[in-house]
Structures are given as structure tokens and as C-alpha cells.
Amino acid sequence: MNPYPAIVLALTLISMCPAYMINSPALLAKTQQWNPKFVPKQPLQHNTQHLLMFGRPLRNSLSSLSRRVQRLLKLSKEPSHPSQSSMPQYPLDPLPRDIALTNYNNRVYHCPIVIGSPGQRFNMAIYTGSSLTWVPSIHCPPEYAINHHYKRYNNDSSYTYHAKGKEFMAIYETGVVEGYWSEDIFRVAGLKVKNQTFGEVIQEPDLFQDMNIDGIFGLGFRGDAEGPTVFDNMVIQGLLPASVFSLYLNRFNMGDRDSVLTLGGINSDYYTGEFVYAPLRSPNYWQFRIDGVRIAKRAGVYSMGGCEAIVDSGTPFIFGPIEEVDILNLVLGGSPLQGWPRMVSDRFSFDCSKLESLPDVKFIVNGIKLSLSSKDYVIQEYRDRELICYSAFVGTKWEEDETPVWILGSAFMRAYYTVFDKENNRVGFAKVKD
Ligand SMILES: *[C@@H]1O[C@H](CO)[C@@H](O)[C@H](O)[C@H]1NC(C)=O
Numbered sequence: 001m002n003p004y005p006a007i008v009l010a011l012t013l014i015s016m017c018p019a020y021m022i023n024s025p026a027l028l029a030k031t032q033q034w035n036p037k038f039v040p041k042q043p044l045q046h047n048t049q050h051l052l053m054f055g056r057p058l059r060n061s062l063s064s065l066s067r068r069v070q071r072l073l074k075l076s077k078e079p080s081h082p083s084q085s086s087m088p089q090y091p092l093d094p095l096p097r098d099i100a101l102t103n104y105n106n107r108v109y110h111c112p113i114v115i116g117s118p119g120q121r122f123n124m125a126i127y128t129g130s131s132l133t134w135v136p137s138i139h140c141p142p143e144y145a146i147n148h149h150y151k152r153y154n155n156d157s158s159y160t161y162h163a164k165g166k167e168f169m170a171i172y173e174t175g176v177v178e179g180y181w182s183e184d185i186f187r188v189a190g191l192k193v194k195n196q197t198f199g200e201v202i203q204e205p206d207l208f209q210d211m212n213i214d215g216i217f218g219l220g221f222r223g224d225a226e227g228p229t230v231f232d233n234m235v236i237q238g239l240l241p242a243s244v245f246s247l248y249l250n251r252f253n254m255g256d257r258d259s260v261l262t263l264g265g266i267n268s269d270y271y272t273g274e275f276v277y278a279p280l281r282s283p284n285y286w287q288f289r290i291d292g293v294r295i296a297k298r299a300g301v302y303s304m305g306g307c308e309a310i311v312d313s314g315t316p317f318i319f320g321p322i323e324e325v326d327i328l329n330l331v332l333g334g335s336p337l338q339g340w341p342r343m344v345s346d347r348f349s350f351d352c353s354k355l356e357s358l359p360d361v362k363f364i365v366n367g368i369k370l371s372l373s374s375k376d377y378v379i380q381e382y383r384d385r386e387l388i389c390y391s392a393f394v395g396t397k398w399e400e401d402e403t404p405v406w407i408l409g410s411a412f413m414r415a416y417y418t419v420f421d422k423e424n425n426r427v428g429f430a431k432v433k434d
Pocket residue numbers: 139155156163
């Protein structure tokens with residue numbers, strides 16, 4: 001079955017990529033991406049075509065979009081962290097807030113947000129890989145509105161709306177989302193956030209199809225040039241006890257607990273044991289360092305060169321450097337999927353009857369091994385009524401001047417409760433409580 005030489009299978013080591021900071025504009029733009037290719041058009045059990053749509057972070061479209069990238073970078077140059085001095089005293093002990101998230105086929109997690117006065121309700125995909133928050137606008141021209149099921153924000157009917165008079169843009173693999181910056185009141189998890197800037201989008205590709213999602217709730221680390229993120233504003237406006245949020249992502253159709261975003265703290269109902277913390281390594285992203293990736297039960301030589309990583313609730317996959325991920329998939333016993341278009345790398349499948357025997361994959365963070373079992377890294381879906389078990393590990397290629405980054409999507413986050421801690425500039429992981 002396996003076309004690769006057996007010697008490859010003897011490798012016990014997933015070699016490490018060099019550790020340095022994200023500094024290239026191309027990557028900066030790339031890690032801002034939401035990748036709509038991950039989004040199936042219909043529930044996967046009933047539709048096989050869209051298995052083919054799963055992609056990788058932005059690549060090809062970058063060069064042709066470079067001018068737009070430059071514009072975007074210019075727009076988002078000035079970080080706008082809430083500074084200590086501008087932070088008012090908190091009112092009487094605000095408490096952390098939980099908000100339930102809806103899990104769409106383990107692909108996307110979303111929650112409702114109400115914008116404006118009177119309120120207009122939107123389903124927003126939560127995305128820790130980008131700080132941009134946007135909704136479609138009622139002013140979207142008809143040619144972009146065909147087949148769209150989205151809710152649209154109507155600025156004319158909100159008396160708390162303010163125009164910002166500036167262009168908004170976000171770049172995705174399948175296209176560019178454009179519009180203008182607007183400002184209004186946001187209501188999230190019972191909190192009222194005033195003077196929130198957000199993108200009001202008048203031009204967009206049909207990103208979400210039938211998923212019942214309207215826009216994106218950016219929970220990325222850094223604000224944009226037009227003002228603080230929704231989360232930062234909650235902190236600035238004294239609505240939360242701490243500049244911390246945490247995510248519990250459940251497994252689709254398993255168990256009865258909702259996925260939960262906890263704003264302002266950590267909810268101990270969802271994890272067990274101690275947190276492993278990693279300091280942030282970028283002023284822009286939830287980026288940290290992993291010491292390495294290992295496979296269990298295969299002792300050997302380990303290079304501990306280390307590698308950069310980000311946590312990203314906006315993708316179901318775990319992306320890593322292509323050379324390493326191809327080997328990882330082979331060592332795990334995967335075989336390249338036939339009949340699937342080769343993207344940057346092959347997609348790998350496993351024998352569904354042997355999932356139990358697959359080894360664990362361990363990400364080493366701050367010296368501690370965070371294990372993923374096959375239950376975590378194998379994605380099971382029906383295709384022509386046949387169960388397909390394929391790997392969540394997907395290879396991606398980086399240009400020479402780019403820093404390779406592991407992107408730990410929801411396949412990772414379903415196994416590890418994740419805390420995003422701005423108070424201490426770190427991310428933390430604890431085993432999800434079953
Ligand atoms: C709403 O947005 C449109 C398009 O930008 C603008 O022409 C209109 O004046 C805005 N409405 C209000 C009430 O400001």
C-alpha cells in the first residue's frame with residue numbers, strides 16, 4: 001500500500017523547524033486568515049463533494065493580492081492594547097461569563113452576538129487566529145447577495161451606529177472580504193460593549209454557505225488600527241474581572257455538554273489537572289513555542305530545536321511543515337488518500353478498524369507532553385456512505401523567508417482546554433475533563 005520507502009517508517013522523530021519570530025508580511029497576512037475552504041457546504045454525512053474542499057492556509061492567492069495585503073497591513077499597523085493607564089477601575093466585582101457555542105460538524109464553533117439598538121442578532125464563528133470581527137452589511141450590492149442566507153447588519157435602523165469612514169478588509173483563501181469600519185454597541189454573553197468598531201462587509205465570497213453563520217468574531221491577540229477588539233473592550237470597559245478567556249470545544253454529537261467560551265476567567269468544570277503554560281512570542285498572535293513533536297512508544301533520538309505554534313479555533317486541522325507532516329502521517333500508518341486532489345501535501349487516511357492501535361502524538365510544550373490520541377487526530381466522515389478515517393495533520397509549505405508555524409486547530413483544542421491569558425502574556429493548556 002505504502003509507496004514510501006520503509007526506512008521512512010523507521011523514523012521516530014518529527015524533525016523540528018527553526019525557531020524564530022514571525023516577521024514576514026506574507027506570513028502576517030496569512031495567519032490572519034480564516035480559511036473558508038474548511039467549510040463544507042452541507043452536513044458532511046449527506047454530502048461527499050465537499051470533503052474535497054478542505055484546504056490549507058492561504059498560499060497561491062497571496063502574490064496577486066500583495067498590494068491588498070500591504071493595504072491591510074497598513075490598516076492594522078498600530079497595536080491598540082488596552083494600556084494600564086487607560087484602564088478604568090473595575091466596577092463591583094464583575095464575574096467571568098460563560099457563553100455556549102454551537103459546534104458545526106467539528107468544523108466551526110459559533111455563538112450569537114447582538115449588534116446595535118434595537119439589537120440585530122448574528123451567528124458569529126469564533127476565531128482565535130484573527131482579531132477582525134465583521135458582519136455582512138445590508139448595503140452589500142445585489143450581485144454579491146445571490147444565494148446568501150446571511151443576516152445583514154442595517155446601520156440605518158440602529159440609533160447607536162456611528163460611521164468610522166474607513167475601509168475594512170480581510171483576506172481569505174477564497175477571496176477578499178471588503179467593506180468599511182463601523183461602530184456600534186455589541187451584546188455578548190449578557191455584556192454590553194459600547195463603541196465597538198467592527199467590519200461592515202459589503203463584498204464577500206459566499207463563505208459560510210448553509211452553515212447558519214453570518215460573520216466572524218475575532219478573538220485574536222491584537223487589536224486593529226480602528227480600535228480594540230470586542231474582548232479588549234470588555235476589559236477596558238470594566239465588564240470582566242481579568243483579561244483572560246478560555247475555550248472548551250466539544251466533540252460533535254458526543255456527550256451532552258455544550259462548547260463554552262468563558263470570558264474573563266477559567267471554568268474549572270471543563271478541565272482536569274494542571275495547566276501547562278507557554279509564554280507568548282509575538283506581539284500580534286497567540287503564538288508560543290513548542291519544543292517538539294513526538295510519537296509515543298517509539299523511543300529514539302529527539303531533536304529539540306523547537307518550533308513556533310499558534311492556537312486557532314478557526315480550523316479543524318493541525319497544520320505543520322509539509323516534510324514533517326508527511327513523515328508523521330506515514331509513521332502513524334496512514335496512506336495517501338487516492339482520488340483526493342493533492343493540495344500542498346497528500347491527505348492521509350487510516351484503516352477505520354484499527355484506530356485503537358494508532359500511537360499517540362505528543363506536542364511538547366514547556367517541557368510537558370500534551371498527548372493526542374487517534375480519537376483526537378483522526379477525523380471520521382462518511383463519503384458515499386462509506387466511513388472514511390483521515391488524518392487531521394495536514395502539511396503546509398512555507399516560503400524561505402517565512403517562519404514555519406504549527407497551527408493547532410480544533411482537533412487539538414478538543415483535547416486541551418485552552419486559556420488565552422493577556423494578563424500574563426501566555427497561553428495555557430489543560431486536559432479536557434471527560
Ligand atoms: C449607513 O451606511 C450607508 C452606506 O455607507 C450610508 O450611506 C448611510 O448614511 C448610513 N446611515 C446612517 C444612518 O448613517
